[in-house]
Amino acid sequence: MSTAPDTPEAEQSAAIDPEQLSPEERYFNREMSWLSFNERVLEEARRASYPLLERMRFLSISGSNLDEFMMIRVAGLAGQVRSGVAEMSLDARTPKQQLAALSARFRELEERQQAALLELLPLLAEQGIHIKGEDRLDEASDAWLRQYFLDHIMPVITPQAIDPAHPFPFVANLGIGALFNLTRNEDGSQLVEMVLIPSALPRFVRIPEEVAGDEAIYVAIERLVVRFADLLFPGFTINGDGVFRVLRDSDIEVEEEAEDLVRYFRSAIQRRRRGQVIMLEIDEGFDAEAEELLRDKLELEQASITKTSGMLGIVGLAEVVEEDRPDLKFPPFSPRYPERVMEHDGDVFAAIHEKDMVIHHPYESFEVVVDFLRQAAADPNVVSIKQSLYRAGQQSSVINALCEAAENGKSVTAVVELKARFDEEQNLKWAGELERSGVQVIYGFIDWKTHAKISMVVRQEDGGYRTYCHFGTGNYHPVTTKIYTDLSYFTADPALGRDAAKLFNFITGYVEPDRLERLAISPLNLRDRLLADIEAEIAFARKGKPATIWWKMNQITEKTVIDKLYEASQAGVQVVIVCRGICCLRPGVPGLSDNITVKSIIGRFLEHGRIYAFGNGQPLPSDKAKVYISSADVMDRNLYRRVEALVPIINDTVHDQVLEQVLLANLLDTEQSWLLDGETGDYERVESEPGLEEDGFNCHEYFMTNPSLSGRGDALKEDRIPKLTLRKGAV
Known part of the structure; x- marks a missing residue:
């Protein structure tokens, strides 16, 4: 690899003045680049060398990514347009120009997702896995689904009439529903009814093996509502129907005057659920009269509206990926636990004391990070623990270790970031649990997110104190640590320990470090x-x-x-x-x-x-x-x-x-x-x-x-x- 370009190319390049390039020629647009990333994710779903259910997983991930992109990035640009903000992007585009460019690219990507699904469906069917599966239903399967609908779905759904006497029902973010155009048989009167599908219900219903035999047949929950609408509306003729899905603006902006962050975020999470509609997805065969009513009631001035003959909410395919077919997934992988820790009889602190150590996740187990905190919680020589928490997941052994440490009399400080997008509610829950155990919980800066991943343990040794640190590139999250490649660096380097202490003081007390020895x-x-x-x-x-x-x-x-x-x-x-x-x-x-x-x-x-x-x-x-x-x-x-x-x-x-x-x-x-x-x-x-x-x-x-x-x-x-x-x- 040379250190300078060859002479001919260098002479040719020198003739171009980079300062004369326009912003569009110097930089790529941020949002378009993100869509390119999701295209690469989607291409993994079309990779023939991958097992089928892994391809389905990538398709689901691409759907999840697109949802978040709409709810955050596109919603943000739409908000700027509504407010008259003309802030230019790095490549010198206005919000309105970006929205126009993104719209066509977004629709193209959605079409490619549906094409990928159509490609996968027959391949999965060859392996005995059928999605939607309505064409596979025999009399026994239909009877089972009908009874399932009566027992498990009908009790939790609520038909709501759409007329001047009733307020239009609120459709939650990511909510799926169905509209029905009905005629009352008794008097011929017309009625439109909405049925919203509770998020607590599974997205797919799997027909049990004793009914379906060796095949796995999945039927989407919204298709069951449409299929058995006659049970919901006895005495009515169903003239038409349609399934829809709503995405709302889901970003949370922190107001400068928000003095009580906890109270602010509890209310902000509720506001997110009621944010402005940014996208409406509907069935291609949606009843025309019902569709017109839906468009009117949802106030879709700034919203994108897409019709599809495929599946709404492709992210829901993640449920099908959990099908117990190891032959259709990547071979299982078990991460290695560091041998050096085991050579010290599992004592993480002895291993770090001997020499610095870096752990490469997920190839090496995240359990060593948890053990670092568990052992600190139980070690009588440990006097204090400081921990930053950005995302910790729903089942967090890290949280449990910190609670145990506080209950054992350690001085424990946890910096909980309330502004971790889509994890705000979970982090509020963890903050409450930590405080009940005696942990000193700090929420950090109002304007800045605390994204650094640091654990700091102070231990009494040989008449003095030694600081042990963990610096990570990823979150303390039990799920993502199994699929994200990240680094965990353990050290007892005194200079890094002093810098870590200053960093925590900066977060908790706003004391800006006067000098850092190693860290930036x-x-x-x-x-x-x-x-x-x-x-x-x-x-x-x-x-x-x-x-x-x-x-x-x-x-x-x-x-x-x-x-x-x-x-x-x-x-x-x-x-x-x-x-x-x-x-x-x-x-x-x-x-x-x-x-x-x-x-x-x-x-x-x-x-x-x-x-x-x-x-x-x-x-x-x-x-x-x-x-x-x-x-x-x-x-x-x-x-x-x-x-x-x-x-x-x-x-x-x-x-x-x-x-x-x-x-x-x-x-x-x-x-x-x-x-x-x-x-x-x-x-x-x-x-x-x-x-x-x-x-x-x-x-x-x-x-x-x-x-x-x-x-x-x-x-x-x-x-x-x-x-x-x-x-x-x-x-």
Whole structure:
């Protein structure tokens, strides 16, 4: 990998003045880039090499992603249009222009989702799994469903007449309902009735094996309501019907004067459920009269309206994915527990005391993080625990450990972030439970989210105190830790311990650190640290020394950093970025970003860890490189409106793992990778190019079969991990 472009290309690029490029030529639109990401997710649903139910899982995820995109991003743009806000995007588009561009792209993506479902349905049917399944119903199945409807559905649904004498029923966010156009048989009067389907009901009903035999037949709950409408409306003739689904504006903005965050968020969650309708999905065969009434009553001035002959709410397919068919799923994977901890008889603190340790999730068990807190809770030598909580999930052993620690007399402080989108309600619940156990609960800043992932345990040892820290790139969440790739860094480094204490004091007492020894934190100096290290690489390039930057993150949108990377490219710095999702940077533009490559990895696991590496005057990978892990992406919100941590990796073993295993494996991957075209914004799947092996290289499979160096202890003596090497042209 060269450190400067070849002369002919350099001369050609030099003829282009990057300063003359328009914003649209310099940057990709944030929202369009996000839709490109979801297209890559959807393409996994069409990947023939994947097991069928895993393909269905990706289709469901793409549906969930689109729902959130509509409820947050599109709703936000629509709100700006309503309010007359003309704030320009990075690529110089107004909110109205962005909405127009997004609308066509969104509809195209929805159509592709339905096409993917149509592709999967017959393949699943060949395996004995039928979705909707109404064409598969024999007399026995129909009778069972009819009785199921009478026993389990009819008691919890409520038909509501739509007429001047009745207020129009409220349809909740993500709510599904059906409208019926009826004629009363007795007098011929016309009536429209609405039936809303409670969210507590399952999305699909599976006919039991004793009725359906060996086949798995799933019928959507809304289809059952339509199918057995005669039971709901005796004495009426059903002239027409239709199923619909509603999405509402679901963002929560914190008002500056909100002094009591808990009270504010309890009411804000209720307001979210009643937010303005941003999208209405309806059946293609929806009764015309009922549809006109629905459109009128929902006040759809700013809403998108889509009709489909397929399935509404594709996210609901997640229920079908849970079908007990291991032959149609990825082979099960069991994460490894760190050998070094086991060599210390399971004592996490003894293992960390010996040497720093990094754990690579989900290939290595998140249970070691939980054990760190459990042992701290029970250890009589532990005097205090401080913990940040952004997302902890519904079943949280982390919360239980903190409660136990407080009940055991430890000084326990938990920073609970109420503004974690869609987890606000769960976090309020955890905050109450923690407080009841004696934990000091802090809600942090009103304007900034606390997104840093840190645990800090102070333990009395040898007549003094030692601080043990856990720094993570991901959440303390029991579900996501099994599918997100993240890093957990354990250290007893005194300097990092002192910095962690200052970071907690900043969050809990608003005491801005006067000096940090190792950490960089946002919104104070994290961005400046990244800019300074990029500037150092520029200086190396100008001196003719090797100059390289390798980054891995989820999104990159922040203009100042993007512009500095452009400057680095023009100076001859080689920049390779693994960016899973949104990327506003245009790579490979002559004269602007010739030396920048951007790739995205989409596969079995969700790439989530953030790593920032700088060559420091040496070709990467190098023992001299500067390597950081972080909770922060390169976005405005992470650098200016969140509390984040950028953690330097000093320990040699950990440095080797993070740089020469985790990061390098991502760069070498050829089987799950997409390359970004800087001109069009399109991503092209990488076809098996030479990497580690002639047949291509899959970084997820590599880590499943070759667990990481750190934490392996004596196991390395018997089981040497294959060394990754950087081949010319592979990155």
